[in-house]
Amino acid sequence: MLTKKEAAEAVRNAKVVTGVTWAQLAEAVGRPLAWTTAALLGQHPMSKEEAGAATALLELGEDVALALQTQPTRGALDAAVPVDPTIYRLYEVIQVYGPTIKELIHEQCGDGIMSAINFRLDVRRVPDPGGDRVVITLDGKYLPYQW
Structure with a gap:
């Protein structure tokens, strides 16, 4: 099974390939834009339906959908002082x-x-x-x- 971090990378890559926007994903998922973006980047668990809607739009597989449904370890920074x-x-x-x-x-x-x-x-x-x-x-x- 993919990790949430691997699923987030797959989502980012698929956004580039498909041209789908975060706003389009939020509409498909039926949740607010910021929540949907955070969930697809691994910070919230998605329901089966939400993950399915997002992965269908992004043309991603069941492995990504399953990872998006798992409980996250919240906090996305790899260092105490961010460099981005x-x-x-x-x-x-x-x-x-x-x-x-x-x-x-x-x-x-x-x-x-x-x-x-x-x-x-x-x-x-x-x-x-x-x-x-x-x-x-x-x-x-x-x-x-x-x-």
Whole structure:
């Protein structure tokens, strides 16, 4: 059986061969774009139906569909400090603004955290006269610490 990492590589390769977009895959799977993309990259388990819809569109076999259904080991970074420029910039944002985000969550919500389990993500391009912008929305449920 393929690993989730091998299945993710097969998905990426098939996207190039078929020309299928992440948005088309999300529509076929019937789930949000960010969730579908993360699942196909190995970060969420897919149902049999979801995996089947994706692999059919990508012209991939049952071995990939089975791997997409397995429970993942979450966390996609191979190193503590990412080297990919796009991922590194997000890491840099957290390095610079992480303490601010923490302070603002605590001031506005109390002693707690933002859930990454009960979570929504959106990424979109927004035209701007000074150069297009990337808007990333992180929408996590607030979880208070319970002592």
